[in-house]
Amino acid sequence: xxxxxxxxxxxxxxxxxxxxxxxxxxxxxxxxxxxxxxxxxxxxxxxxxxxxxxxxxxxxxxxxxxxxxxxxxxxxxxxxxxxxxxxxxxxxxxxxxxxxxxxxxxxxxxxxxxxxxxxxxxxxxxxxxxxxxxxxxxxxx
Numbered sequence: 001x002x003x004x005x006x007x008x009x010x011x012x013x014x015x016x017x018x019x020x021x022x023x024x025x026x027x028x029x030x031x032x033x034x035x036x037x038x039x040x041x042x043x044x045x046x047x048x049x050x051x052x053x054x055x056x057x058x059x060x061x062x063x064x065x066x067x068x069x070x071x072x073x074x075x076x077x078x079x080x081x082x083x084x085x086x087x088x089x090x091x092x093x094x095x096x097x098x099x100x101x102x103x104x105x106x107x108x109x110x111x112x113x114x115x116x117x118x119x120x121x122x123x124x125x126x127x128x129x130x131x132x133x134x135x136x137x138x139x140x141x
Contacts, residue, residue: 007081010046011127012036014080017056017068018128026058026065046084053083072128078119 016032029047033040047066050056057069097105 003081004084005042006046007084009036009038009043010050010080010084011077012038013043013046013066014050014055014068014072014075014124015128015131017066018072018124019132021068021072025063026067028065031065049083049085050080055083072125073123075124076120077122077124077127078116080124081119 013032013036016035017027020027029040029043032038033043038046047056047058051058051066055068055070055075056066058064058066
């Protein structure tokens with residue numbers, strides 16, 4: 001499975017909002033882009049579906065920005081990836097597909113399912129905790 005930049009940046013934004021959720025001040029787009037080197041206009045496009053999902057809320061005004069609006073224990077990394085519409089199951093088989101193509105499609109399907117299983121077992125809160133305590137912790141699913 002290939003993780004797109006859109007999914008990667010959405011996860012980074014959600015992690016940043018989760019880590020800063022104890023602070024009452026909203027997080028600005030600029031703070032997220034500076035922290036994670038994400039292009040600003042791209043981040044704004046990424047935040048729209050997250051807001052539509054009800055996971056983030058925007059605060060207007062000079063002190064505005066974004067806040068996490070959902071319990072991070074209730075969202076998995078797979079949820080974020082699916083919200084970004086980047087984990088659609090693709091099939092390369094056609095009517096004239098060969099046995100080789102069918103065998104490869106089975107392998108792609110197994111890899112996709114394995115990836116989905118791993119991502120569904122990682123809650124946003126767990127990943128945020130790992131970020132706060134360093135990357136030395138390992139996840140076991």
